[in-house]
Amino acid sequence: MEFSMKVSLINDDALKVSIIKSGSRYRESPAVVVKPSVELVSGENRLGPWLVKVAEDSINVSVNNMNATLRFSYSNDQIIVRGNLGLNDAVYGLGEKALPLNRKRFRVTMWNTDAYGYRYGSDPLYVSIPFFIITNKNGAIGHFADSTAKVIIDLGAEKEDEFTVIVNDYQLDYYIIRGPRLKDVVTRFINLTGKPTLMPKWALGHQQSRYSYYPQDRVIEIIKTFKEKELDNTVVYLDIHYMDGYRIFTWSKDRFPNPTELAKAAHELGVKLVTIVDPYVKVDPNYYVFKEGINGNHLSLDDDGGLSIVQGWPGKSALPDFFNKEAREWWASLIERWVREYGVDGIWLDMNEPAAFDYPNHTVSSKVITHRLDDDSRVPHDFLHNAYALYEAMATYDGLVKAGRRPFVLSRAGYAGIQRYAAVWTGDNTSNWEHLRLQLQILLGLSISGVTFIGADVGGFAKYVPGSGGNVLFTLSPELLVRWYEWAIFFPLLRNHASIGSPDQEPWAFGPRTLELIKNLLRLRARLTPYLYSLMWLSHINGEPIVRPLIYEYPNDEEVINIDDEFMLGPFMLIAPMLTSGNAREVYLPEGEWVNMWSGEVLNKGFHIVDAPLGKPPVFLRRGSLIPVQETQGVLGVLTVLGEGEFTVYDDDGESSSPTPSTLSLRISGESITVGNWINPMPQSPSSIILEAYVNKEPGKVTINDTEVAKAKFNIEPGPPSWYMDKLLYIRAATGSNVKIIN
Numbered sequence: 154m155e156f157s158m159k160v161s162l163i164n165d166d167a168l169k170v171s172i173i174k175s176g177s178r179y180r181e182s183p184a185v186v187v188k189p190s191v192e193l194v195s196g197e198n199r200l201g202p203w204l205v206k207v208a209e210d211s212i213n214v215s216v217n218n219m220n221a222t223l224r225f226s227y228s229n230d231q232i233i234v235r236g237n238l239g240l241n242d243a244v245y246g247l248g249e250k251a252l253p254l255n256r257k258r259f260r261v262t263m264w265n266t267d268a269y270g271y272r273y274g275s276d277p278l279y280v281s282i283p284f285f286i287i288t289n290k291n292g293a294i295g296h297f298a299d300s301t302a303k304v305i306i307d308l309g310a311e312k313e314d315e316f317t318v319i320v321n322d323y324q325l326d327y328y329i330i331r332g333p334r335l336k337d338v339v340t341r342f343i344n345l346t347g348k349p350t351l352m353p354k355w356a357l358g359h360q361q362s363r364y365s366y367y368p369q370d371r372v373i374e375i376i377k378t379f380k381e382k383e384l385d386n387t388v389v390y391l392d393i394h395y396m397d398g399y400r401i402f403t404w405s406k407d408r409f410p411n412p413t414e415l416a417k418a419a420h421e422l423g424v425k426l427v428t429i430v431d432p433y434v435k436v437d438p439n440y441y442v443f444k445e446g447i448n449g450n451h452l453s454l455d456d457d458g459g460l461s462i463v464q465g466w467p468g469k470s471a472l473p474d475f476f477n478k479e480a481r482e483w484w485a486s487l488i489e490r491w492v493r494e495y496g497v498d499g500i501w502l503d504m505n506e507p508a509a510f511d512y513p514n515h516t517v518s519s520k521v522i523t524h525r526l527d528d529d530s531r532v533p534h535d536f537l538h539n540a541y542a543l544y545e546a547m548a549t550y551d552g553l554v555k556a557g558r559r560p561f562v563l564s565r566a567g568y569a570g571i572q573r574y575a576a577v578w579t580g581d582n583t584s585n586w587e588h589l590r591l592q593l594q595i596l597l598g599l600s601i602s603g604v605t606f607i608g609a610d611v612g613g614f615a616k617y618v619p620g621s622g623g624n625v626l627f628t629l630s631p632e633l634l635v636r637w638y639e640w641a642i643f644f645p646l647l648r649n650h651a652s653i654g655s656p657d658q659e660p661w662a663f664g665p666r667t668l669e670l671i672k673n674l675l676r677l678r679a680r681l682t683p684y685l686y687s688l689m690w691l692s693h694i695n696g697e698p699i700v701r702p703l704i705y706e707y708p709n710d711e712e713v714i715n716i717d718d719e720f721m722l723g724p725f726m727l728i729a730p731m732l733t734s735g736n737a738r739e740v741y742l743p744e745g746e747w748v749n750m751w752s753g754e755v756l757n758k759g760f761h762i763v764d765a766p767l768g769k770p771p772v773f774l775r776r777g778s779l780i781p782v783q784e785t786q787g788v789l790g791v792l793t794v795l796g797e798g799e800f801t802v803y804d805d806d807g808e809s810s811s812p813t814p815s816t817l818s819l820r821i822s823g824e825s826i827t828v829g830n831w832i833n834p835m836p837q838s839p840s841s842i843i844l845e846a847y848v849n850k851e852p853g854k855v856t857i858n859d860t861e862v863a864k865a866k867f868n869i870e871p872g873p874p875s876w877y878m879d880k881l882l883y884i885r886a887a888t889g890s891n892v893k894i895i896n
Contacts (some may be wrong), residue, residue, distance in 0.1 A: 156227040160212060161189035164339040165201045166296075170212060172225055172232050173509040173743050174323035175523065178530060178784050182299050182326055183540050184546075184569040186347045195745050202331065204818045209331065217333035217435045219287075219294040225327075232325045234298065234318040235482050238309045242289050243714050244316075245704065247306065248282025248569075248596055248602040249579065251275045253731070254702055254717035256598075258306055259371035263304040265539050265566045267508035267515040269581040270618030272589050279506060279580045280567045281539040283318070288708065295338040296328030297345070297417070297680045301540035301568060322536050336697070343696030346572035350550070351693040353559045353644075354807030355425050356499075356606075357685050358387025359675055361659065362650040364614075365394035366410040375659070376424050382661055384672055387681045390501060390650070391428045400435050402491050404444055416496030425498035427561065428491075430504050432545060435463030442487065446471060451480040453522055456533070461522045463509035466622025472507055475538060475544035476524040481551070482596075499561030500549050502575070505542040506566045542566035543574075546585065550574040559808050563646070569603060576606035577717045578647050582615030583857065584629040584655075589637055590732040594717045596644065600698040601705060606689070608646025611637050612658040616651075629656065631663035632734060632767065635670050639770035640730035642678040643722045645689065645699050670768035681722075682749055683781035683789060683802060688723045690803035690814055699723065707743040716741060725778035727752075729763070729771040737764050740771055747773040748794050750845045753880060755849070774847065777827075779819040782845075784869045789817075789839040793846040795824055795894070802836065831888060841871035844884040844892060853876040857886050 161172045169189050173179055184556045191200060193639055198205045204215040217793035224235045238244075244257040251273055252259055261728065263281035271278060283298040283306060298304055302322035309316060318327075330341050343349070366372050372389060379386040397403040397410075404412045416426050432444050434452065446452040452471040452755040453461040462469050476482045477586070489846075491497055507517045522534040546564050553560035562575040571577060579595050592609035599607050612634045617624045641647055651658045660671040688699045698705065701721040703713035710783045719729040719740065729740040744758045763771045774780070777798025782790040797849065799820040805812035815838050826846075831838045854861050855876045862874040865886055876884040 154210065154227075154592045156225070156232070157211065158225060160193040160205065160207050162191040162193065162200055162203065163189050163328075163345065165203075167328045167345055168203065168214060170223070170225070170327040170329075172227070174387060176325045179324060179531065180526065180536075183301070184299055184346050185326070185544050186570070186573075187345055195480070196558050203799050204454070210841045214329055214720050216294070216331045218291040221294055221296075221329055221331060223327070223329075227683055229325065230321065232320040234320075234325070234504060236296070236316050238287070238314055238316045239289055240314075242287050244285050244287055244308045246282070246295075246598065246602050247283040247701075248284065248599055248604070249278045249280035249577070250598055250810060251278060251591055252598070253715065254594055254597050254704070255715045258309050260305065260307040263306070263539060265506035265542060265568075265768065267504070267506055269515070270583065270615055271581070274584075278576060278595075279445045279565050280599070280604070282567075282569045284342060284569060284602055284605070284636065286335055286601070288335055289803060290853070292333040293335040293338045293708065294332060295328075295342055297328040297330065297342065297569065299326040299328060299488045299569065300324070302536045303538070305856065307521065323576055329331060335601070336487060339603075339698065339705070340696040340860075343572070343603050344604050346570040348694070348696055349572040349692050350560065350574055351812070352576065352606055352689060353561055353684070354686055356561050357386045357676065357682055357689070358647070360386055360388035360390065360427075360646070360648040361566060362387050362390035362648055363392065364651065364881065365392035367405075369410065369412070372415060373418055376419055376422050378659075379424060382390065382668065382672070384660055386424065388425045388427055388499070388648075390648075391426070392428055393431065393466055395428065398435070399431075399433070400437070400440055400442070401433065402431050402487055409597070412495045416837040420496065426496065427498050427563070429503050430488075430549070431466060431503055432507050432541075433463075433467050433470035434473060435467035436460075436462060436469040436471060444469065444481065446473065446895060449479065449483055451483045453524060453534070455521050456523050456531075461519075463502065463507075463517060464511040465509060472522075473545070475522050475527050475541065475548055476526050476532075479546065481548035484545070484548040485552035485555060488549050489555040492553060492556040492558060494813070498558065499563070500553065502542065502545060502549060502562060502564040505545050507541050529573065540569045543568040543571050546571060546574040554810060557810065559810050559874070567604070572604045573604070576608070577604050577611040578646060578648065581614050581652070582610055583615045583627055584633065585627045585734060586633065588613055590718060592598075593720065593730070593732070596700065597702045597717055597720060600700050601702065605692040605699050606645045607640065607649060607700070608644045610648060610650040611641045612649055612651065613637070614650055614652050616655045623738045631667040634658060634663065635667060635674075635767055636731050638671050638674045642674050643681075643700065643726070643728050645679065645685065671770060679781045681780075682783050684723065684802070687781060687801065687803040691801075703727070703743060710743050714745060725775045725780050725800075727773040727775065729773070731765045731770065736766055737762055738771070741772075742773060746776040746796070750774055753847050777821055779821055779875040781819070784843055786837075787839050787871050788841045788843060788869055789826075790830050790843045790845055791819060792870075793821065793826060793844050795821065795848065797822055804835070806835065824896075826892040826894075828886060828888055828890045828892070840888050840891070842886045842888060844882075844886065846882040846884065846894070848882045848894065849894070852882065852894045852896050854895050855884055856891050856895065859891075
């Protein structure tokens, strides 16, 4: 055979099959953080839940009632994997794809690409995650083709009963990840590729951006306008026009004469400053970054040893060679100096596919450009392309850590494992109704592919996009902007961003009515911060997605197999946004009882036509919900739906680098609600709790720790235990309470 095959087991969670062309040198993957524990032998292997039959060029796997037969071959410089695909199988994952959530019968390419103006079906996009999950009535099983080269995955498009994975490389690590449920596959995949980083709490606030805000005074004016209009905004972004001739790690002296004062003024107004950083090092012998890069051998070279030069925003540019430790340490030092000297709070990585204007599709593809690895070997770019952004994010993250920050890194491109270092947004989307729905489909695919801190540019970035007859103009309407905010407020990353030359799309740009609707939505977002932050902590600890498709929570419900216009926020909230112009839509609710968050109406499993007035997206709370919400200083609210459920609230100071969380347990059983005591409390941990319960009638009495409490209306400030009914049942209690609602 032209290749060798080695099979090993990883902690009972996954099986690893390593394929490498005979005589080739093996490269370690940047994606995987767990090493194999047991090597399998030829023939039959029984290990825990696994039954694996290993042949010379194939394996047969049985685990948790799921079977997979994989056949491997190597020819024409490609590794090909073939597997069986059943008639009743569904397929999920694949990361960032402009496709329906169920990706069966599609053929996709993994190749990080500058995809400006992409539409439904455009492929590839910016992020490549060659991971997919096959599900059927027996359970779920995951497949991860770990290659940073170009990978083509056919999920039954060419042959209905077969999937194929074509890898343009001489090596491949192929992982099979066990369930039994889809959510088990997802969390095991995240265990394999690394837990999501814990973002600072301010990253959950509204973020405002534009290509570009300048000069310096305009940035302060934008920040002050948010304050004057009582809009909750925690971040402002600076795009490339803050730089001196688009040189990274520099400031335009004309536009930004005193950047340190800018950061200071922003901080005094309660706003963080995030600057864009591209991978382009301008070729300029007088430019300090270029000189450091040349002198330290930190820039990418051609195979003849000469400097690789591409066309970027500054013109002729070199690309940092992030694939070796020395270059990453140099980049981290640049980030550290930048953050320390100017008070920058976070870094926005753009154009890092890497993109270049002198390549087809504005995306670097080259067997001439080579990269130096940590072992000093040199490898052509095309074998490593999809990992460029991952290594850049790694170095950027390290620089922020060295600067004493809890890192906030936002990256356009990425590969499996990017969640360890960065948030991801969906790139240059478009201001139209098609994209309103498409963004949701893309984000749900990312959410079950390991990337949990995600979002899309609210309102759409691009207004002029390529079309068959030239550029097509799209116009953002007030209705579209509000509808966009209606679902974006439930995603971790909430950023309004518009392209150069676009009409204004800040929340106030369309007049008082639109402003008031968006303001109310942002108030709801701010109120949900304790829930969102707890979900972020849970994602950091155990790898669960923050936002989830319905199939994640309800894998046995055949109606949800193809639903990608609804989603769950954590385990309790179902959001069914309006994705077309109108005021009502059909909603599917899975098993159990659901309460309309706005009206309190109780609905059961099935299809329902629900009202969706502008500014009030259909939101439903699952029976047994316990959703922590922000009330006021020292007071934590809990939206409650009677039933069976539990939830742990997580909190910390929001910014320290290695926090130990404060936790508060919540539990509901029938009409009894238990609020625990804070574990590892902070001085600001709220001791007053207001339960806000959806009930169908006023109770006869309420007891706390077996003592009846008075019926008396109260405000949201701390005070003695009491209760009252006003559409919802409001109960003021304290931590360490057992509350019983008695009819």
